[in-house]
Amino acid sequence: MSEYFDKLPWFVKEYIHACRWSGFREIQNQTFKAFYSTDDHILISAGTSSGKTEAALFPVIGSLYNNPPESVGALYIGPLKALIDDQFQRMGPILGESELRITGWHGDISRSSKAKLLENPSGILQITPESLQNIISYSPEEVERLFRDLRFVVIDEVHAFMDSDRGLQLLCCLQRLEVLAHCSPRRIGLSATISDREDAAKWLSADTGRYVSIVYDGSTNDRRIRIHYNYLPKSDEETDSVERKKAVTRYYLELFRETHGYNCIVFTNSRQDAEVTAKSLRIVSEKKGYPDEVSIHHGSISKEYRKIAEERLKNPSVKNTTVATVTLELGIDVGDLDRIVQIGAPFTCSGLVQRMGRSGRRGNGQELILMCNEDEEEWWSTLDGVSLGLVKAIAMSELVLKEGWTEPPESNSMPFGLLYHQTMEYLRSGIGCKFSVLASDVLTMYPFRDIPKEQYRLMIKHLVNLGHLQVMSDQTILIGPNAERLVFGRDFCSVFSTKKEIVVKCDGKMIGSIQNLPQVEELIQLAGRVWTVVKISNDKSSIEVEECDGEACNPWRSGTPPTHTRIMQKILEVLSSDEDYPYIDDAARQRLAESRETARSIGMTSMFSERKGGFRMYPWLGTRQFDTLRRILQKVIGTDSIRSFQPYYIDIRTKLSEEQILDRVRDYAEEEDPIRLAYDEDLLKYGKYDRFVPESLLIRQFAVDRLDMDLDL
Structure with missing residues (x-):
């Protein structure tokens, strides 16, 4: 010691x-x-x-x-x-x-x-x-x-x-x-x-x-990634595609082989994918004679069901596979894990590192198997013939394994919605104060260091007009009558929005929740199983179900984290090079070669590819810069002439040359205020309390925190 x-x-x-x-x-x-x-x-x-x-x-x-x-x-x-x-x-x-x-x-x-x-x-x-x-x-x-x-x-x-x-x-x-x-x-x-x-x-x-x-602790020497590629053909509506069934069966058999006999977590990027994966893997496991080997863990499953999954993982005498989302990404103790499987490239490199880090206990290295499935029934799985998921998975693996890179934090520098929240929290005790005290005690908090006092004064006046604040004759500011129900409600302390979901019960016991209300006798999928709805509560806040056979799908709506420019640039590097990656399997190696050949032949690696009446532009920028570029192009060329698939390409209908397009973009980025690009009213209100902020301040917030005029083109 x-x-x-x-x-x-x-x-x-x-x-x-x-x-x-x-x-x-x-x-x-x-x-x-x-x-x-x-x-x-x-x-x-x-x-x-x-x-x-x-x-x-x-x-x-x-x-x-x-x-x-x-x-x-x-x-x-x-x-x-x-x-x-x-x-x-x-x-x-x-x-x-x-x-x-x-x-x-x-x-x-x-x-x-x-x-x-x-x-x-x-x-x-x-x-x-x-x-x-x-x-x-x-x-x-x-x-x-x-x-x-x-x-x-x-x-x-x-x-x-x-x-x-x-x-x-x-x-x-x-x-x-x-x-x-x-x-x-x-x-x-x-x-x-x-x-x-x-x-x-x-x-x-x-x-x-x-x-x-x-x-x-910056050691990356004990990290190992293996990438497996699977191709899933599209179903034929008339024959129900025998080939697709065979491909899907092969995939889940492979997933079973990689997980059976190990204590492991299979991470997915969505609750819907977790449900499909858990159900399909459980069926394979049961057919092989291993019932109760597969669990599931995500945010819409009840606390009791999640606890069962956690306890199974921690039990050293039982080998268990738990299919999970981000809920097991953080440091909840789940015991010693043998390996981690990730279905599809994760959204971020930081998520990849965090998920990989769940393995590697008992002194062993961290190991992650990344399953890249190119599914023809998902239109976004390929981009102009390039296997998008595979190339992105390789790019992220390179950044993590060789460079130790993860995304830098991007917190808001003008969080006006939070400023509303903290102002009301400050006044919630019932003791009012003058604006000078508010500015001294609230505006001086670290998150608001970039917000001028004039903008705070504008916001306070706006809240008075809304009835959320009231000003007494001596200029004391108090919470107004129109805000009392909100501010003194039980959920006001949180600054993130939560969607109200329908509670799902079986024999009175909560299984989890779903977002959309189904009909009686409709099938839903939850906790890795399929259920039929037998009863809906009078207030439609809960449903009673019974387990059954069949197929069902109940998607959950959730946002997708932005992609960083460094990842997009690395994807371009992978497509442009001839480097071999020893951690990818033969199927992935062959598909990568095809993707590289396709990308080069259509001009994907050189930014512009000619199309009828214009160009397809591949800027290789992250989500924030890509959206800024798209908005600039709409200004300098015309809204009707621009179509995009963020953050991968922008279709431009124009008679301008490539250089003329770039010149117009560069000139606009150098000379114009990004505030002119913040025009989508619905996109301005992305925070829980943004609806109470003056639009002029929301526009400024959007321009500063969601746009980036520093375009390297």
Whole structure:
């Protein structure tokens, strides 16, 4: 053991001995050094099974035990209730008989447990951003008593917060808490392996004035990816396509061979794909004589069903395959996994790294099998004869394996919807204030640092006109009558929108939920099985079902994350080169050669390809820059002359030459204000509270945070 072992309290030492650790890992020793030798904030960036949680919590626990705080001493903030519950269970054996109290706090935690903390605040509080927001807003007078001796804030899954308004909300909460409680806690951020660690450190510090020590495990030598390619022909409506059935059967047999006998997760990019995959794989497994080998885990399945899947994965005596979406991407403990399978190229490189990181425990390397299916029934699976999914999968693998690259965070610099939310949260206690105080206390929060006071004043006037605020004769601002129902509602603390779904029950037990209300006797698919609807509740909020045979499809609507320009450029590099990739199978190698030949022959690798009456342009830009280019082309050539498939190509009907098109685009990008491109009213309101923001500010927000005039053409 290292020198830091002696600094830990006796019960942590007992835990370490019980786990038979031979020593600390390098990431842990580095963290301990930063913790004990500096007063810095600390950012720990490492893979899922690297031991970074213990690296952060062991010294925090030791500090609180050796010098008990007079209030809550440490906050652990996680993005998911399930992750908080999981960490709560993991902390029990570590704390042992220390009497150091740990309290969980979110919507599913009992009132009695919360009441004990309120009566005697101490120890460690595990909480979500929304619950922390509620404590600060509803009981600002209690914040100092609860947190006056707060010393540490541990933020888990920092990378999951950085790209969202939810992460900005968390920074607002922490800043407000520090002001109300007169404390200055040390922040410790836990993150997956990310390439842009300086930005993550800047986010973690957020104007606290304290330096951030970065502890990083950048090893990529133990990462392995294998890419398998499958071609699925289109069905013939008259014959139901025997060939397609054979191809689909071969694919699921291959998936069974790659997963049977292993503890593994099969990741998909959507809930619908997870349902189809789980059902089909379960059928193959049952035919092979292995029932109950396949589970499913996604956000529309009940907590109880998800828990069953998690417990099966953690059971070392049972080999289980769980088909999952992003819900198992974060660090919920699912035990030692043998391998990971990904169906189709994931949306982001950071997601690929995170999913791959779920394997590699027991000292083994991280292994991911990427199944690329070119399905002719999905029109987007090929692009002008090029196997889009395959080439993208190779490009992302190259970025991750050879360059260690992941997407940098792109949080909003003008989050006006969040500014509305924080303004109302500030006023929710019922004590009004003048505009100068609002501007001093709210507008100075880190997420609003780029918003001028004049724009905030415009927003306040707009809210007064809406009746969301009211101004008294002495200029005191209060919450207005038209906002009371919203602001004092139970969901106001969250800054992300959730769609209301139909609850699905069997024998009174909840299975999960779906978005669209079906009819009686209609078939639906959920939890990897098919059900027939037998009853619909009077208020149409729930349905009763029975399991049955058959085929069904109930798609869930959800957004697609943007693609970064670096990925698009790497796709172009893959198509333009003759490099061989040893991790792809023979079928993938042959299809890649065909795709390269096609891409070069039609001009895909040279930006412009001639079409009748104009060109097809392949700009190889990410989603944000691609959309900016499309909007510029509509301005300089004409809206009716532009058609696009984002972010891959733009069809241009024109008599202009290639160079003339590029000249017009470059001139516009250099001379014009991007605000002129923000004209889609529906697209302006992409945040939960944007509908209460003046349109002029939404246009500015869209131009700054959704467009990019820096086009490298």
